[in-house]
Amino acid sequence: MRISKKTIKKIEDLLLKAEKIANDELGLVNIFYNERFIELFIAERLGHKYGNNTQGGDAIESDTGKPTEYKAINTRNKSGTGTFQFHWLSENKIEEYKKTKNMYFAIRDGITILRIYKVSTKKIMPLVDKNATGSKDISGHAGFSEKTLIEKLDAKLVYPRKRS
Numbered sequence: 001m002r003i004s005k006k007t008i009k010k011i012e013d014l015l016l017k018a019e020k021i022a023n024d025e026l027g028l029v030n031i032f033y034n035e036r037f038i039e040l041f042i043a044e045r046l047g048h049k050y051g052n053n054t055q056g057g058d059a060i061e062s063d064t065g066k067p068t069e070y071k072a073i074n075t076r077n078k079s080g081t082g083t084f085q086f087h088w089l090s091e092n093k094i095e096e097y098k099k100t101k102n103m104y105f106a107i108r109d110g111i112t113i114l115r116i117y118k119v120s121t122k123k124i125m126p127l128v129d130k131n132a133t134g135s136k137d138i139s140g141h142a143g144f145s146e147k148t149l150i151e152k153l154d155a156k157l158v159y160p161r162k163r164s
Contacts (some may be wrong), residue, residue: 028052035072041113042070042106045159056096064101072106073146075114083143086128097125104158105149116159117146123153 015032022031022040029052031037039058043050048059048068057067071084084105086097097103100121107115128142149155 037111038072038106038108038113039070041111042072042104042116045113045116046104057100061102066099066101067096068100069097069103070106071103072108075107075109081145083145084149086142089128089141094125094129097121097128105144105146105155106159107146113159115157117149117155118158119149119153119155127153 018037019031022028022037026040028036028040031040040050042048043059046059047062049062050059051057058070059068060066061068071086073082073084075081098121102118103121103124105117105119106113124144127144130142144153
């Protein structure tokens with residue numbers, strides 16, 4: 001593949017423009033950190049209030065007023081599938097998760113959100129807790145497939161919304 005400097009410059013300029021818009025119009029200082037733009041897109045689709053936090057909940061649910069957690073799988077990987085990842089499962093992280101009422105899981109194709117599922121925190125936390133370190137150690141980890149969310153955790157499809 002031949003790399004065009006002109007094309008790379010065009011991509012860089014568009015990303016700089018997106019970064020400036022996020023900062024100037026939304027007050028989001030680093031929209032590309034840990035792919036925060038995906039969280040922003042999820043919050044917008046669900047009508048949640050997105051904040052400028054890199055710690056704690058990813059957004060505030062409009063109907064509960066509680067923080068919520070977002071996880072996403074990008075289908076643009078080698079397998080075309082994947083698992084929703086919970087990393088760094090220290091005591092502090094587990095306590096933050098327990099403040100949520102629901103968690104949301106998005107399937108995306110690049111930057112396009114395809115589906116979002118809602119899972120009650122009460123249903124998923126026993127499985128996440130099982131892999132927690134029980135200390136300040138951050139080595140704990142858990143992962144869940146889309147199939148597991150639906151079949152074992154009663155995930156509800158919330159985006160796109162079904163038409164009546």
